[in-house]
Amino acid sequence: MNEAPSHVTDLAEQWAEARAERDHATADALRGEIEAEGWLVHDTANGFELTPRPPFEVWPTVGSVPEKGGGANGRAASAGPETTNPSETADRSGVADRSTAADPSGATDHSETTDRSETTDRSEATDRSKVADRDTSADPDRVAEAADPGNRPERLGDQEAGRVAETQAAPAQKPEGSELVGRSDEPVGHPERMVSSQLLWDASLSVSRLDESITPPVGAAEAEVAPPTVTVGLVVDGWPDDLRECVRALVARTEVKILALDLGDVDGAGAVLNELVKEFPRRVEAWHVAETPHWRGGTAGWGESRTKLLKLDTADVHVVMETSTILDGDAITPLVEELKDDVTGAGWKGVNPREDGHEWVDAEPGEVRGLLGHLFAVRRDAALTAGGFPADARYYRNADLEFSLTLPGTLVALGKDLPVHQERHRGYHDVDPAYRDRESRRTYDRVLGLLRGQ
Template sequence: MSEAPPHVTTLAERWIEARARRDAAAADALRDELAAEGWRVRDAAGGFELVAAAPFTVWPTVGSIPDAAEGRIAGHPAAPESAAGHPVSPESAAGDSASPESATEHSASPEPAAGRPTPPEPGTGRAGLDRDAPIPDRDASADERHVEAAAEPGRRPEGLDAVDAERVADKEAAPEQKPEGAELVGRVDDLEGHPERTVSSQLLWDASLSVSRLDESITPPAVAERPRSVRPTVTVALLVDGWPDDLRECVRALVARTDAKIMALDLGDVDGAGRALHELAEEFPRRVEAWHVAETPHWRGGTAEWGESRDKLLSLDTSDVHVVMETSTILEGDAITPLLDALGDDDVVAAGWKGVNPRADGQEWGDAEPGEVRGLLGDLLAVRRDAALAAGGFPTGARYYRNADLEFSLALPGTLIALGRDLPVRQERHRGYHDVDPGYRDTESRRTYDRVLRLLRTP
């Protein structure tokens, strides 16, 4: 239990009592009082736990974060309120809701750097596979501006070009001078009695002012350049489930070596990783968008599942290309641009770092050479966002990452490309595999792999 002032501890004890007698209104009111004091209360073995309020907004669950399609604008949704009109308390995923307002969006200008490619280190993976300024409106027509010039000698109306302005000035200085082009229909002194000539002369005069001088050489128009293709927008999506030092190294490399937007979802501020994410979002304005939930990862005994969390990041994203990345993956150069280039082929729906192919028995998978592959792993994977959404997003039944990234890529309707060692990437210790309880890891991996086998057998 945190060292809280005695009156705060008393409020927490009263909160426990209210919950024990199932008095939800009293419990909510006490929780709000604690929040006003700068503390959050949550259930713990043998009683309660008090923690100092986080310096950022915490949503109660992954599912409580509004999707981009639900009216979220630039990462700033409206905060839901309790029935009493107070923001919902942010710290308890199991039973108590959190105080959601808007997540903060931050950014910074990237400083591109180059790095030498490093062959990926083998890790562990699948069953039988080892891996780890607006333009102002025109306020007058061209004819109106010429009228203004004639009415006010010496004044050059806005929008009148230099040639026209000079011509107007010449006309004011020598009104007896013949209008250019009059000789085409007759002399000025020969217009009397010929109204059609007068009209024609006036039309030529007007045209000479608004278009160009008839006696000037006409420059042929330059051949229009072929329009350059618009570069797709891209977001790198990170799940933050602990290990703040890994997160810092991963994000700093992304900021230094790419211009991609970074969106990260913090699950429960494990080991202070959520606070590290908050600091990164403040350090790099408009580059890092941070979301925080009170739920902790399922593999840590919490309720936040990998598939649901990844799917939420996809639904929050509005970019053309969505990049799945692990915080153990570190860029040593711009590895995002080659992935985007690979997506330039209309048939390619996803491109990634590590590709795998099923072995002959259909039960195990092996590392694939660069090129077209059957499956991609989620260490670093870029996918067309519209295709990912059309395929149903990430497998929401997957509680743990292992094999779930493979399941996701198998469901995509199109060609998958792996770039392999051609990418300037390295992988640090994959803690999501090595630092997880082996029993949990094997159980959940097998559970997901059963779905992978069904996908393989589907024509």
């Protein structure tokens, strides 16, 4: 990584001091100066870090990413140059562990039953043609032809022929709706015009009935239920090669969109995500923030990042996926097809708690209590109603269980027959073990509370 010039480092030190003093206005101004010099500054556990400014827009924090009016690839639809919201860039040092609760005796977090990282694709919404209103205006030649029962008896029929004969013999009167065929307001004194109009009126009804016998009713196609829209949400936390393989498999084997949130361009993963956006502009949407993941020494939490993706999404179904999860076929459609009746979530791997709640075990395909975050689909409205993902979860492990227990309805897992596999789960194996255990216990305390409450 390039080393920042000394004057940029001086600005960053002033920025860190201003944030420590909660002088947000000064911190924002200094951040702007640093960016103008071609650098980005963001918090780390040990202070700050400077990285070269990439060729895409970067928001300062996860919280600062706009949830309404957003446009593709990290830019608000109506936004001009990026501005930093002081309230969003407030000092996040409070992200430090607020819980010192010891691990409950015998409590075991569900271990690497399945690893997790998020990959979400906001699949391109398929345009659906709308059925145009059927033109019911009668062709003049057809009307005239149909008005003569002798010429077209098969079209007019005996009943219509009788009605025409009755009209010719009946006293002149103005039928309802006659203004639609241009009748005179004074039929008296104009019997020929009245009779002609009556013939046209009855013939147009006949033509209309004929059309209805061979034309599907208006709205018949619209009555068909459109398939739900689907987005895969990915949290990008480094490991660019994993990201590239995950996204390309999604694009090749499904039609979903991919919505990705890049946390801090760790290891150049944000730059790779930007390349994928250019390679698949209609399939991949990206947002970039300067914050790095909490599990990699930064301040961006897993639950906060996941909820941000959920709120940025506009699809009916939101898919939680990790970049270590690779599709071998269309594993998304089977999950989406399970979301009917009272089923609100369907995943690849499911787990159930033992009676004491201190251990979770792999579940057979079918109804389960918990879905693991390697890959699962959820009705987006149900997830939003549940409040999104757990805000206090700074790390993924056990947070998927916490989220599962807050969802309404039924959860199901499909198991090993789903065409998908997992590569090395770096979010588990490549994270500091002491950090992993501490944050896992912290989240599992809340899981136990949910189980007791249920």
